[in-house]
Amino acid sequence: MSQFAAIRVLIVDDHAIVRQGLAALIENEPDMTVVGQAGDGLEAIAQYRQLQPDVTLMDLQMPQMSGADATVAICAEFTRARIIILTTYDGDEDIYRALRAGAKGYLLKDAEPEALLNALQIVHSGQQYIPSEVAAKLVQRMNIPELSDREQEVVRQMARGLSNHDIGATLNITESTVKFHINRILSKLGVSDRTQAVITALKRGIAKL
Numbered sequence: 153m154s155q156f157a158a159i160r161v162l163i164v165d166d167h168a169i170v171r172q173g174l175a176a177l178i179e180n181e182p183d184m185t186v187v188g189q190a191g192d193g194l195e196a197i198a199q200y201r202q203l204q205p206d207v208t209l210m211d212l213q214m215p216q217m218s219g220a221d222a223t224v225a226i227c228a229e230f231t232r233a234r235i236i237i238l239t240t241y242d243g244d245e246d247i248y249r250a251l252r253a254g255a256k257g258y259l260l261k262d263a264e265p266e267a268l269l270n271a272l273q274i275v276h277s278g279q280q281y282i283p284s285e286v287a288a289k290l291v292q293r294m295n296i297p298e299l300s301d302r303e304q305e306v307v308r309q310m311a312r313g314l315s316n317h318d319i320g321a322t323l324n325i326t327e328s329t330v331k332f333h334i335n336r337i338l339s340k341l342g343v344s345d346r347t348q349a350v351i352t353a354l355k356r357g358i359a360k361l
Contacts, residue, residue, distance in 0.1 A: 158185040159276045162205035164196040164222070165189075165238070166214040170261075174209060174238075177265055184272065193217025193225075200226050200233070207276050209268075210255070212239040212246055220249045227254030234275045238268075243357020244293040247286055257281035293356075297340040304358055306333045311350045311359035 161178055163186060165171050175186045188203045190196040192214045200208065208226070212219040219237060226233050236257035237250040247258055257275045259268060263283075271281040282290070299307065302323075309319040316330045323330075338344065341352045353359040 158183050159272060160185055160187045160203070160206045161272065162186075162188045162190065162196070162199055162203055162208040164191075164193075164199075164208060164214075164219065165211040166191050167211075170211075174268075177268065178272070181269060184269075193219060193222030196222045197225050200230065204230070206234065207272050208233070208235045209238045209272075210235050212237055212241055212250065220246075220253050223250060223253040223255050234278075236271055236275055236281065241357055242286070242289070243355060244289040245357035247290055247357075248293045251282075251290065258286050259283070260286075296342075299337060299340055299358065303333050303337050303340070306330060307337050307349060307353045308359045310334070310337075310346055311353060311361065 161184060163171050163174050163178075165174070168191070171189045171191075175189065178184045178186050187205050188199045190199045194216045196208070196210065196219075197217075210219040210223055219239070223235050223237070226235065233254065235255045236259055237255045238259050238261060239246065239250075240261050242260055250258060257271050257280060259271050259281070263271075267283075274281045305323055306319060309322055314322065316327050316334070320327045320330045334346065334349075337349055338346075341349055343349050343352055350359065354361065
């Protein structure tokens with residue numbers, strides 16, 4: 153295959169050592185080349201505009217702007233963007249947000265190198281790359297009522313160990329409103345108390361410690 157037909161890849165990750173490792177792996181393939189690297193979501197958008205790569209490998213958790221937010225911005229501007237989320241997070245909320253944002257693939261960082269190269273080829277060809285275990289979590293997520301933005305804010309404060317009074321003060325809402333949101337959260341998550349709600353939120357990636 154001539155070098156002109158090589159798949160042009162942009163790598164986005166806030167760890168230089170990860171970017172360099174990925175670049176070395178990709179550059180070793182005769183039909184792939186790394187055209188750029190970015191260390192956060194804002195840089196990713198700027199690099200994407202400039203380079204317009206064939207496929208982008210996007211980390212989720214980064215400073216300045218998250219991978220999901222960068223994916224939303226890029227896909228809104230470039231409808232044909234092909235982005236693969238490459239992350240350590242496998243909570244179903246992370247998967248759901250990334251794919252809803254417009255990502256065409258989802259891969260965990262502990263995947264085998266062959267899986268990564270395969271994902272690049274598949275997404276470049278116009279198909280989605282979603283491993284079966286990720287697809288299973290996605291199906292599970294689709295069947296669960298979605299927490300509103302405010303409910304997500306409340307459960308994140310619960311995960312920090314804040315009382316109803318402190319959550320109200322932090323979010324500038326009354327304590328009775330906090331209680332109302334917590335009851336809705338318990339109902340939607342299918343749990344009976346705050347502790348279970350926090351554990352479920354952490355497992356699903358809605359909240360982070």
